[in-house]
Amino acid sequence: MYTLYMAKGTSALAAHILLEEIGAEYQTRILSVPGGDHQAPDYLAVNPRGRVPALDTPQGVITENPAILAYLAQAHPEQNLAPRDPFAFATAQSANLYLASTMHPAFAHKLRGARFADDPAAIASMKEKVPANILECARLIEDHLLQGPWVLGATYSMCDPYFFLVHRWMAANDISTDAFPRIAAHVDAMRARPATQAALAQHGL
Template sequence: MYTLFYYPRNASLAPHFVLEALKVPYQLELVDRKKQAHKSAQYLTLNPTGRIPTLVDEEFVLFESGAICLYLAEKHPESQLIPSEPEKKGEFYQWLMYFTTTVQAELMIYSYPERHTQSALMYDDIVKTQQSRLVSMFEIINRHLAGKHYVVNDQFTVCDCYLFMLCIWADELNKPPLQFEHLANYLRSLAKHPVIKKVCEAELTDLSPYK
């Protein structure tokens, strides 16, 4: 059985979606960030980065949300959470890398400006800069999603798990994802998916804005 060390609305959300989509046995282990449990000696033996999530598969331990998602999807190819056709698979990796290495990274700067300057006077400037950068990124995603129900190949994949997580994180931007026409339609449709609904209910994540 898989064990996912998680905290609600954290980077564990995408792997949680993937686990649910696979319909395999798994259990959740809460890492209480409010009590700094992710920095405890016990947790650091599993994940030396002190970040969430961590996946335990018997004696195999893996961290980094994107890596966990890909590991699970590749271990269960029957789930079709990664396209099999070469060009669609390439497109899948393109968007997943964009989400993980670009959008997620910029969202982290926006959310934690104090980690990127030694001057508190710079916090507001960093946040404003990131707002502008993120709007440009969501505009790219919005154009791609015109007339689409899923990111790639008209099928639910890891990319959808990841993008939905990022859009939840971005809901407090001055121009949040729901203010982009095609992205908003995509999110409202995806919010009805049984996997998204079940996991968000389990993590007490409100989906009412997507109705």
């Protein structure tokens, strides 16, 4: 039995979709980020980083989206959600880590500028730059990372639930998927899957 610590509408959606895809036994603990639940002592005891998601597993807690996704894929090898060849696995990790280390932080500058600067003008300037940075990330994903129809090509993998967040980060910055046919087709293919639908429903989306 897994426990997914999540907040609705956040990047926890990726692990949530993968749990549904696997058909794993899990429960959710729903936190409110605006309500500050992620900074409350009982949650900091689970994840001292004070972020969601966190996944409690029979071996302990895992944090960071790419680590959670890779763990779930490797803990359920029969589901074929991660390549076994080292180079192919590294390619999958490279795609997921691009989201974790570049696109998600670029998005975070919209709301979390105060983590990077104190000067209100600097914060405003960072915020202003977010749509351009998200657009640049989307272009790289369209042209280089999303092979189509799935991220890794013909086979659905641990990367797909994470890349489903891309269009949400784009939409939050008023960037349409119209000029991004691979991303648009990926969104449609993801939405057609019962696991995605089940997770979205639990996020009220």
